[in-house]
Amino acid sequence: MLCVVGQLFAQQPYKRTIKLMGSRFDITVVAKDPVEGNSYISLAINEIARIEKLISSWDLNSQTSEINRNAGVKPVKVNAELFNLIQRGIGISKLTDGAFDISYASMDKIWKFDGSMTAMPTEATIKTSVSKVGYQNIILDKENRTVFLKLVGMKIGFGAIGKGYAADRAKELLKSKGVVAGIINASGDMNTWGKQPNGKEWQVAITNPMDKNKVFALLPITNGAVVTSGNYEKYVTFKDTRFSHIIDPRSGYPVTGIISVTVFAPKAELADALATSVFVMGKEVGLNRIEQLPNIACIIIDDKGNIFTSKNIEISKS
Numbered sequence: 585m586l587c588v589v590g591q592l593f594a595q596q597p598y599k600r601t602i603k604l605m606g607s608r609f610d611i612t613v614v615a616k617d618p619v620e621g622n623s624y625i626s627l628a629i630n631e632i633a634r635i636e637k638l639i640s641s642w643d644l645n646s647q648t649s650e651i652n653r654n655a656g657v658k659p660v661k662v663n664a665e666l667f668n669l670i671q672r673g674i675g676i677s678k679l680t681d682g683a684f685d686i687s688y689a690s691m692d693k694i695w696k697f698d699g700s701m702t703a704m705p706t707e708a709t710i711k712t713s714v715s716k717v718g719y720q721n722i723i724l725d726k727e728n729r730t731v732f733l734k735l736v737g738m739k740i741g742f743g744a745i746g747k748g749y750a751a752d753r754a755k756e757l758l759k760s761k762g763v764v765a766g767i768i769n770a771s772g773d774m775n776t777w778g779k780q781p782n783g784k785e786w787q788v789a790i791t792n793p794m795d796k797n798k799v800f801a802l803l804p805i806t807n808g809a810v811v812t813s814g815n816y817e818k819y820v821t822f823k824d825t826r827f828s829h830i831i832d833p834r835s836g837y838p839v840t841g842i843i844s845v846t847v848f849a850p851k852a853e854l855a856d857a858l859a860t861s862v863f864v865m866g867k868e869v870g871l872n873r874i875e876q877l878p879n880i881a882c883i884i885i886d887d888k889g890n891i892f893t894s895k896n897i898e899i900s901k902s
Contacts, residue, residue, distance in 0.1 A: 595764070595781050600625045605636045605747055610769040613758060614781055624763050628754040635750040638666055639742045641689060648740065652689075656736030659725060667729050669749060670722065670740065676857045677719035680873065683864035684857045685833040687733070689741030690716035695838060697818040697829045704822050710836040717833045748811060748856030751775040755852075768852075775809045775852040790846055790883065800891075801883075808879075809852035813859040814844040826887060832864045839863050844885040847874070848897070858882070867892055 598621025599612040611628050615621035640646045647662045654660050662670075673686040692713035694705045705713070721734040733740065742749070747770035754768050755775050765778025767786060776786045785804035790812065803810070818829035820838070827838035845862045849855035858880065862870035867884055874882045874894045881897040 596621070597766075597781065598622065598625065600629075602629060604629065604632045605640075605750060605770070607747055607771040609771070610767070611754070612767040612769075613763050614765040614778065615763065624758055624761065624766075627761065628758055628768065631754045631757050632750045635746070635753055638663075639669070639746050639749075641739065641741050648742070651731050651733060652739040655733035655738040659723070659728070659730035659732035661728065661730050664729065667724070667726075667731065669742070669745075670731055671724060672853070673740075673742075673745060673857070674719050674722060674724070676745075676854070676861070680858075680861040680865065682719065682834045683832065684744060684861040685717055685719045686740045686742065686745070687717050687719055687722060687738060688744070688831075688833040689739035690714075690735075690737065691831065691833065691836065694836075695820070695827070695829075695831060697820055701820050714833060714836040744860045745853050745856045747771065747773050748775075748809065748852035748854070751809070751852040770852070773809070773811045773852050773856055774805070776805050777807045779806060791844075803848075805848070808848060808850050809855045810846060810848050811852060811855035811859045812844060812846040813863055828863065830860060830863045834864075841887055842867065842884060843887050844883075845870070846883040848881040850879050854880075 595614045595616050597612050597614050598618060599610060601608060601610050609632065611625050613621055613624045615624055637643060637646060639648050641648050641652060643649060647666050651660045677685050694709055694713045716735050716738045721738060723732040723734060751768040751770045751773055752775060755777055758766060759777060768775040774788055779785055785806050787802045788805050788810050789799040790801040790803065791799060813830065820827050825840055827840055830839045832839060842863055845859045847855045847859040849858065862874065862882055865873060867886065870884065871892060871894055874880050881894045884892040
């Protein structure tokens with residue numbers, strides 16, 4: 585045991601920041617020297633780039649794009665990794681009663697959060713905007729490993745789980761190569777394993793959504809993921825109601841009442857999906873659903889600054 589601790593102290597954290605999947609990734613690994621550290625980081629970057637190529641709906645040559653092109657036309661054969669990711673996405677959609685839905689990409693972009701909106705869309709426009717959304721219309725054939733979107737114009741996208749999944753895959757790859765500790769931070773989607781070289785746990789800062797330059801809590805995380813979804817940067821206000829950039833895929837209306845959701849889970853993919861889902865489900869339903877899941881915890885902050893936590897978590901204010 586003393587030998588292991590000594591080995592940890594001989595190592596140092598090495599970090600690189602890079603733009604991947606349209607987002608900022610900060611990759612930190614604990615290694616014995618800069619050469620080894622940079623080698624490991626490059627492995628992680630290559631893995632994240634591989635995932636991006638697989639799931640990107642912007643890349644016309646990706647299997648995801650092929651699925652979307654053939655919506656309402658024919659099933660598309662995909663590789664096992666993408667098939668399994670879509671299958672898990674549908675599972676989360678069922679778990680959250682559609683608050684999370686990978687067919688959200690079918691939504692018409694009628695809400696603008698860049699300051700250009702002067703009036704709310706009409707009720708009819710909002711209803712039409714989600715007419716092609718519905719995970720129930722994604723047909724999976726396990727035997728032939730095909731994916732079929734039943735409706736013409738329907739699309740799937742991985743905006744709510746893609747970064748988390750990529751972080752999970754990079755973490756697993758690095759662990760398999762013997763990296764004892766590290767952090768994959770995908771624009772706030774944090775995935776950690778091991779401990780710092782001094783033996784202390786990694787600390788995750790939870791931003792105060794009422795003042796994003798301040799931290800309201802520091803929480804230790806050793807081997808798991810933490811993801812925060814917030815509407816404190818992108819929102820629109822009509823008639824004194826603040827509408828989040830997070831839109832309920834079932835109704836087409838933006839979320840109100842909550843400004844921040846932080847979810848702790850064993851994997852970033854799941855934390856990613858659940859953070860968005862809790863936003864959409866609301867405080868009571870969201871907390872209730874989280875408390876029914878093993879090894880999952882969450883923190884919710886409403887638009888008045890009140891803090892609500894699931895029963896399995898304790899916060900020490902910073």
